[in-house]
Amino acid sequence: MKGSSFRSRLVPGLLAALLGVMLFAGSSQAAAPPRIEPKVLLTLPIVLDKDAAPGSVEDLKAIQDHVKKVLKKTMPATVGIRIGPSAGSGVIISADGYVLTAGHVSGDPNRDCTVILPDGKELKAKSLGCNTLIDSGLIKIVEKGNWNYVEMGDSSKLRRGQWCISIGHPGGFKTGRSPVVRLGRVLLSSKVVIQADCTLVGGDSGGPLFDMDGKVIGIHSRIGGPITANMSVPVNTFRDTWDRLVKGDKWASLRNPKAGYVGVGFSTENDNLAITEVFGKSPAEGAGIKVGDVIVGIDGKKLGKRSELAAYLEGKKIGDEINLEVHRDKAPMTFKFKLGKPSDD
Numbered sequence: 001m002k003g004s005s006f007r008s009r010l011v012p013g014l015l016a017a018l019l020g021v022m023l024f025a026g027s028s029q030a031a032a033p034p035r036i037e038p039k040v041l042l043t044l045p046i047v048l049d050k051d052a053a054p055g056s057v058e059d060l061k062a063i064q065d066h067v068k069k070v071l072k073k074t075m076p077a078t079v080g081i082r083i084g085p086s087a088g089s090g091v092i093i094s095a096d097g098y099v100l101t102a103g104h105v106s107g108d109p110n111r112d113c114t115v116i117l118p119d120g121k122e123l124k125a126k127s128l129g130c131n132t133l134i135d136s137g138l139i140k141i142v143e144k145g146n147w148n149y150v151e152m153g154d155s156s157k158l159r160r161g162q163w164c165i166s167i168g169h170p171g172g173f174k175t176g177r178s179p180v181v182r183l184g185r186v187l188l189s190s191k192v193v194i195q196a197d198c199t200l201v202g203g204d205s206g207g208p209l210f211d212m213d214g215k216v217i218g219i220h221s222r223i224g225g226p227i228t229a230n231m232s233v234p235v236n237t238f239r240d241t242w243d244r245l246v247k248g249d250k251w252a253s254l255r256n257p258k259a260g261y262v263g264v265g266f267s268t269e270n271d272n273l274a275i276t277e278v279f280g281k282s283p284a285e286g287a288g289i290k291v292g293d294v295i296v297g298i299d300g301k302k303l304g305k306r307s308e309l310a311a312y313l314e315g316k317k318i319g320d321e322i323n324l325e326v327h328r329d330k331a332p333m334t335f336k337f338k339l340g341k342p343s344d345d
Helices: 012-023 057-077 235-240 242-247 283-287 306-314
Strands: 078-083 086-092 098-102 112-116 122-131 136-141 163-168 180-189 194-196 208-210 216-222 231-234 264-266 275-278 294-298 321-328 331-338
Touching (some): 057 086, 057 180, 057 208, 112 136, 122 242, 163 216, 194 216, 216 235, 231 235, 275 283, 283 331, 294 306
Antiparallel strands (some): 112 122, 163 208, 216 231, 264 275, 294 321
């Protein structure tokens, strides 16, 4: 968890001067996810509602003023998470204490967790369910309280170039430092992944990505070297699998339950395509794929990241035939087989 544009052509020095201070400034039913509620929206300044870069000091001040309004809504609900020796981030999305985070942060269900509020108060919590492939996870505060929370947005409506705000605890929660804020834009949005150019480092995993109305649109999942390689889990995937998450299920599947299943596992520490597990009685095992193989393409389409494979398989269904290209000890191989259905889905 700890580790490392339309990218803001934003007059970098001036923006840093204007935003530098705030960058480090200091009831939901279990059976159904929080709804997208038509509450009063913040009024966006014109500069945030257009694709062009800010062109003046007035534009930058307008951005700064609006971000401060968003932070009043979002900061109190952005939390640190500690599970054993590991640290991550999360966000409270209901008054009774449901916390969205990354699946690799929450880990196995029923683990003891500590949720740390921005003022440093520590709360007892338990991990619930997680989807290990898409990397969504849910935690529940078990102490009684009426907690500050934010609304879940609608990630299906995101567009390229839309402004967004990342908040988290890089390096883990630090006493005396409020959640750290980064500003950026959406680079790509699909049913299974969001890419944005907000700077992230280790410890931000599980933290929230907000739209400019202060609603959660994604949860930080995989942090890359270049900022454009940062991946977030779309918030709609939490809503779509809410019952399983609350029940404490752990599974590995894409958002679409009818999507075809390959039956391989990968490390959650990165977004590469080196296979670390081949599941028993899966299509991959039947085809002869082995641990250590590195996927490089599918049906003639070159692949470099696991998110690209997930996005491609989202459009496939059970029974579809694919040609999976891998490197085994650097030697190219192709496996032809039909997609199946995992036994636990």
